Amino acid sequence: MATMQDVARRAQVSLSTVSYALSGTRPVSDATRRRIEDAMAELGFQPNAMARGLASRRSHVLALIYPAMEKGLGGTVAEFVSSAAETARENGYHLVLWPFRTTQAPEVRDLVRQGMADGVLLMEVALDDDRVDVLDEAGVPYTMIGRTRDVTDRPSVDIDxxxxxxxxxxxxxxxxxxxxxxxxxxxxxxxxxxxxxxxxxxxxxxxxxxxxxxxxxxxxxxxxxxxxxxxxxxxxxxxxxxxxxxxxxxxxxxxxxxxxxxxxxxxxxxxxxxxxxxxxxxxxxxxxxxxxxxPGAELGRLGVQKLLSLVDGSRPSTPNVLIPCVLEPGSSVAPAAGRAPDDDDREPVAR
Amino acid sequence: MATMQDVARRAQVSLSTVSYALSGTRPVSDATRRRIEDAMAELGFQPNAMARGLASRRSHVLALIYPAMEKGLGGTVAEFVSSAAETARENGYHLVLWPFRTTQAPEVRDLVRQGMADGVLLMEVALDDDRVDVLDEAGVPYTMIGRTRDVTDRPSVDIDxxxxxxxxxxxxxxxxxxxxxxxxxxxxxxxxxxxxxxxxxxxxxxxxxxxxxxxxxxxxxxxxxxxxxxxxxxxxxxxxxxxxxxxxxxxxxxxxxxxxxxxxxxxxxxxxxxxxxxxxxxxxxxxxxxxxxxPGAELGRLGVQKLLSLVDGSRPSTPNVLIPCVLEPGSSVAPAAGRAPDDDDREPVAR
DNA sequence: GCGTTTCGACGAAGCGCTTCGACGGACGAG
DNA sequence: CTCGTCCGTCGAAGCGCTTCGTCGAAACGC
The missing domain is CATH 3.40.50.2300 (Response regulator)
Incomplete structure (x- = not known):
């Protein structure tokens, strides 16, 4: 696998210049940039994720803590996960799955300390959830899907x-x-x-x-x-x-x-x-x-976006949101038996 | 976050000894090991995943390429994913989600080259699937869930x-x-x-x-x-x-x-x-x-196990397997109308 | 004309770990 | 008692990148 050093040699520039060309952190002249890009293309260079992560202290990985399957996750969860993964990817992040239930806060802590994830998405938060405390203490950015009991200003997205x-x-x-x-x-x-x-x-x-x-x-x-x-x-x-x-x-x-x-x-x-x-x-x-x-897919997308805004200060921050479910007409609802619809919206108390 | 160097200082040993104590790659005396373990516990030390990955060239991450959601994944997929993630975790690996369809082989190649994953699990393989070729070329261990057209000896687990x-x-x-x-x-x-x-x-x-x-x-x-x-x-x-x-x-x-x-x-x-x-x-x-x-859960587990045996030579290798679906009795099947069950298993052709 | 910016590029110092070679001391053999 | 072994430990060299400090040269001001 080609390294940055290989690219540098081939483009006749220093290693650091290649890095700057890639990240845009410092200006690089057009001519040099072009040489570097050519070299990268010719070598099929892809920056090494581990090295990048070690040096920059950002793994570009988001963790999704989801309810360890008890009896098969429903479609909503699947939809959520899928949408979260996709959104993460579109933003250059990976999504890893951490199957931990509410009671496994210590495991969460250990994994977080390994620095594998830049941020954590927490599904199925319980009203009182130790995992949230662990994340708070560890100082890792996180976003809850759902809300704990005290709807303080902890970052979250949830169904309304x-x-x-x-x-x-x-x-x-x-x-x-x-x-x-x-x-x-x-x-x-x-x-x-x-x-x-x-x-x-x-x-x-x-x-x-x-x-x-x-x-x-x-x-x-x-x-x-x-x-x-x-x-x-x-x-x-x-x-x-x-x-x-x-x-x-x-x-x-x-x-x-x-x-x-x-x-x-x-x-x-x-x-x-x-x-x-x-x-x-x-x-x-x-x-x-x-x-x-x-709104599983929407929650996944918004959850990741919110988390990314916390992880990466340069992104615009997003507020906590509550999303209502969406009516999908079927054939199981009709006017109440023996009544026309809307015939007395003003009659509040039942007969 | 505590580093290995911190642990070494506290345990009065060298950095490398700590590493050996942790990995068991070289013998360490009981007394030393104990001091190191104590130091680790006191510091709450967890080895940094990126550094470990860079030095050892193993990320301890498995990638799961799954069908990018079109119309909500079914329960089987969810079950599979969940079981794969859990099995990975039990073995000290992370599972990342890569939502790529059959046509996105180039994206797969790029991600693989970044060295983020030690191995790849490939769901919903098509009869002819470019992604498999990409993985073959890249030399990354992989396991297919499903099988391509030519059921050669490519590693796979599938429904029978x-x-x-x-x-x-x-x-x-x-x-x-x-x-x-x-x-x-x-x-x-x-x-x-x-x-x-x-x-x-x-x-x-x-x-x-x-x-x-x-x-x-x-x-x-x-x-x-x-x-x-x-x-x-x-x-x-x-x-x-x-x-x-x-x-x-x-x-x-x-x-x-x-x-x-x-x-x-x-x-x-x-x-x-x-x-x-x-x-x-x-x-x-x-x-x-x-x-x-x-058998979604079983496929997930076996798929990860097979992949791990390829990724980590020290594990016993597992053969390709085909798993039949399991009968779950309901109330939608009964003897054919007008016939007692089993009354003529020898009458092959219909009347 | 010379001093001062500014721009673009370079070199080197890590990031936290794995792993190789080496080395000192305890021990058994002769 | 001496030499060779082996065990346990250490130091140092990376892994491939980011990032800081620096510096030459071109561009600018007066």
């Missing part, structure tokens, strides 16, 4: 759960729904301090109350079986339900199956709005689900 | 499509099915030289013929709509069908929906066996699909 749940409720209320249930993630995720479970629940309840409606919410295990059971539980708790908002893909399929088995037509008798959904999942149901799909 | 399709056909034939259709990936994937499309198709047809049965196969776009249309096309071509083997997750949902709409009961009137399926996808259907699910 408040807005998303409000959009969901609004969408249904516009169609005349008054009795809406929320199928949340499981109690287990809550026990782990998984933030979306809390933020979406709070968001849903607030959105309902804000409209004078009574929220019905349930935490449901991630299984079709649990989804079926949830239908029973929720209908018992509020028989007048005309719509479900779900944030639990696997359980949603159970919900659909159970309703169909009970002879409840979707969307005529019951609307289903699946939120924070992976791409393509809506199509897998029959009828295709109306979804508010998670 | 022949075995998987044969298992699928066998499973159905055991239940008395004689008229079985295959819903393949799209023509577009075939045009891209996507190997599974060919290998599964050939495998299915061979498996059928081997049993004296007439294969009916169709390449279907990855959409529910296309899946619905496929049902019409295939039933027209062979009205006596009692089973579908599908290798196209999205289309499968269309197949199921269309059959149900036509009043064809699953599995009583028609069996559906979904092969090379992502984890969890079976559960998303109603009834839950019987699947032969893709």
């Amino acid at each position: 759960f408040e807005r998303t749940t409000d959009d969901a409720v609004q969408h249904l209320v516009d169609l005349g729904h008054r009795y809406v249930a929320f199928v949340n993630h499981s109690q287990a995720t809550a026990d782990d301090g998984y933030a979306p479970t809390f933020r979406a629940e709070e968001g849903f309840e607030a959105a309902m109350r804000r409209r004078g409606l009574e929220p019905v919410a349930l935490r449901v295990d991630e299984s079709p079986r649990a989804g079926r059971d949830a239908v029973a539980t929720l209908l018992e708790r509020e028989p007048r339900l005309t719509a479900f908002v779900t944030m639990n893909e696997i359980a949603t399929f159970g919900v659909v199956a159970e309703l169909q088995q009970r002879g409840v037509a979707i969307p005529e008798d019951m609307s289903i709005l699946s939120i924070v959904t992976s791409p393509g999942v809506g199509e897998m149901s029959n009828p295709p689900l109306t979804t508010l799909h998670a | 499509f022949e075995r998987t399709t044969d298992d699928a056909v066998q499973h159905l034939v055991d239940l008395g099915h004689r008229y079985v259709a295959f819903v393949n990936h799209s023509q577009a994937t075939a045009d891209d030289g996507y190997a599974p499309t060919f290998r599964a198709e050939e495998g299915f047809e061979a498996a059928m013929r081997r049993r004296g049965l007439e294969p009916v196969a169709l390449r279907v776009d990855e959409s529910p709509r296309a899946g619905r249309d496929a049902v019409a096309t295939l039933l027209e071509r062979e009205p006596r069908l009692t089973a579908f083997v599908t290798m196209n997750e999205i289309a499968t949902f269309g197949v199921v929906a269309e059959l149900q709409q036509r009043g064809v009961a699953i599995p009583e009137d028609m069996s559906i066996l979904s092969i090379v399926t992502s984890p969890g996808v079976g559960e998303m259907s109603n009834p839950p699909l019987t699947t032969l699910h893709a």
